[in-house]
Amino acid sequence: MTNEPDTDDAPLDPAAMLALSERQQQRIANTAVGPVAWLLAVWGVAWTVGFLVFWSGYAESGSPVLIPLGLAVPVFSACIVAAIVVSAVIGIRMNRGIRGSSNFSGAVYGVSWSIGSIAVWLIGTALIKAGMPHDVAMLFFPAGYALMVGLLYIAGAAIWQDKGQLILGIWITAVGVGATFAGFPTNLFVMAVLGGGGFLAGAIAIPIALRVRRG
C-alpha cells in the first residue's frame, strides 16, 4: 500500500481506515525526524574528519599520517563551521510552515546552542588569559564543547521525550570526560572516533528505528 488515495471521497473498511490514519501520523512523524538523521550525519562527519585531522597535526600523536598544523587547524575549523551552517539550514527548513507553542521550545533550544558555544569559547579565552597552558587549553575546549553538546541533547530528550537523544547526550558527555582523562593530544583522537562515531551511529539508528516502527 504505497499509493495514498487523494481524490477518493469514499471510505474504506474500518481496519483500512485505521491503518490509513496511523500511516499518515507515522508519515508526519517521519518528516519531523528524518532531518535529524542528517543533522547527526553532518556532525558525525565534521567531528570524525575534523578531530582526526587536528590530531594528525601533532607529531607526538602517533598518527600514521602527519599533517602540518598550519593545514590541520584550518581544516578542523572548516569542518565545524560547515556543520554549523548546514545544521542551521536544516533546522530552519524542518519547521517551515508550522506554527504553534512548540515553536517557542524549538527556538529557545536552537538559541541555547549558540549561547553555550559562545560561553565555552569566552571561558576558554579567559582561562588562557589567566595563564592556562596550551596543552591544558587543548583539553579544555573539546571537553567544554562535548559537555555542552551532551547536556543539550539530554535537554532535547526532556523537551521532545526522545530516548535516542538521551542516549546520545549521555554518550557525548561521557566522551568529553573520557577524552580529557586521555590527555592531549589523544583526546582529539577520542573525540574523533568515539564522539564523531557516536553521531554517525545515531544517524544510522534513526532510519532503522523508523523502519522498524513502520513494520
Added chain:
Amino acid sequence: MAELDPVIHAQARLRIVATLAGLDDDGSIAFPRLQELLEMTAGNLSTHLRKLEDAGYVGQEKTFRGRTPVTYVLCTKQGRRAFEDYMDQLRALLGNGATS
C-alpha cells in the same frame, strides 16, 4: 453503535484531520506545507478543507508574509474531539483496542 462521523469517514479527510490533530493544541500549518505533507492537489485539498470547515472541525487564518498572503490551517477543539471519537469508534468496531 453510533454511525461513523461521515465528515471524517472519507480517506482524504481522515488523512487531513490526522495530520492537523498532530499539531500543537494552538498550532497551525501553512496551506502549501499541508499540501506537501498530504500530497494532494491544491484544489482537492481546498474542497475537503471546506467540508471540514463547514462541520466546524477546521479553521483557517489568513495572514501576510511580507506582501504574500498565506493561509494557515488549524484543527479546532471540536475537530480534535471528533477525530478522537472517530478513532475510538474504529478501534471499538475492530474489537477493543486492537491498533495494528
